[in-house]
Amino acid sequence: MARMERMAPKTRRPERRQEPLSRERIVGAAVELLDSVGEGGLTFRALAERLSTGPGAIYWHVTGKTELLAAATDAVLTGALGGDDTGTAPQEAIRALALGLFDAIDAHPWVGTQLAHTAQSPMLRVFERVGRQVQALRVPEAHWFTAASSLMSYILGVAGQNAANARRARPGMDRTEFLGGVAAAWTELDPEQYAFTRSVAGQLREHDDRAEFVAGIDLILGGITALR
Amino acid sequence: MARMERMAPKTRRPERRQEPLSRERIVGAAVELLDSVGEGGLTFRALAERLSTGPGAIYWHVTGKTELLAAATDAVLTGALGGDDTGTAPQEAIRALALGLFDAIDAHPWVGTQLAHTAQSPMLRVFERVGRQVQALRVPEAHWFTAASSLMSYILGVAGQNAANARRARPGMDRTEFLGGVAAAWTELDPEQYAFTRSVAGQLREHDDRAEFVAGIDLILGGITALR
DNA sequence: ACCTGAACACCGTTCAAGT
């Protein structure tokens, strides 16, 4: 009896009584659903069940599925943009920002798809963050726009494609095992049509998406700093 | 009566008798439907009507919607990969290839979305084409994979995002009018949160997606050639 | 071998009715 000191709280544990529905709770549940069951799993009925209501209730807080997906995307991206760059060298700040987005999209692959659909406002925030570092790199003003938009496009574009690749592999498969399989497939391609691809199959096997991603950033940064 | 020389052809116009269904015709009709009514308009029922059959007939030639979309994407991308690079300087060949893809995706914006979903084989073809030019640039072999995959990711990623932007603007709106509107909106952003974005609103106004796209390629090419 | 079209299970969205 003394064993499990179950000092009952004075007030009953609050029964997990249904908090009221809210845009915030809905978007949160949507993100969870997207993460666990994928884009096809996000259904107003499934979402309603998870929130223990009817599907119609959701429409009181959200105009429809499009807005719901946009809000979910926004939530994830906002989380990834949390860091603070003050005091960091511009190149390093850009790498950190890029990796934050890369990891967020890798963890929530459906965000990659959404980026192509909506997501106006998060993109603007990315643009601003990148742009400030471009300024800090002392790039001539005439090149600011090009430099910032190239970087942003690369970051979001590549992160999105990486997520797509990840989705293709995923089914519990081990990473190196997967890469090995693809590399093996490359080796069996037609030697004439795919001479180059075959020649880098080995590099694929020991390749690291994340490192490759940063390497691409550095290529662009190299091009940008050459502008001054 | 002589006015409209309606010289009736000897043989009756061939009645446009129903050619038999085929994977090719189905994919062609799907591309047309996607172009004209967008991704939401591609329906087995709509497609069947356009081909004057029932929806079930399509399943004899195609396993489902996923394969249909992949095939449509493949068809467009294959068309864009038509050119021949032999005899062109590598940098120029890469720009041409990139622009071909950019224009194709711009003309068929739904391809941008699909790139994030499937499209394994067309990506491999892009990779090979880009890779050969990377070799021609005399990049050290250890960097082949990184250089080629950075370029490909940038090309497909940016082209896809451009298509998404285009879709946002499209409704018949004039291009410069549209850019002017966005630039004006940028000018009204919070000066503290969006200092950089506001400062390049003018550059946005006179900016050219296509030129910007190539400028980004050149940045990467700059970084790549710095590797040797 | 190929096509037909009704039928099935499921979806986003609406809305009268409730509290």
Place this chain on the structure above:
DNA sequence: ACCTGAACACCGTTCAAGT
């Protein structure tokens, strides 16, 4: 003001039946 849940219109896919 907010929630309920049946109902509507529509979707991808299947399949027995036809030719």
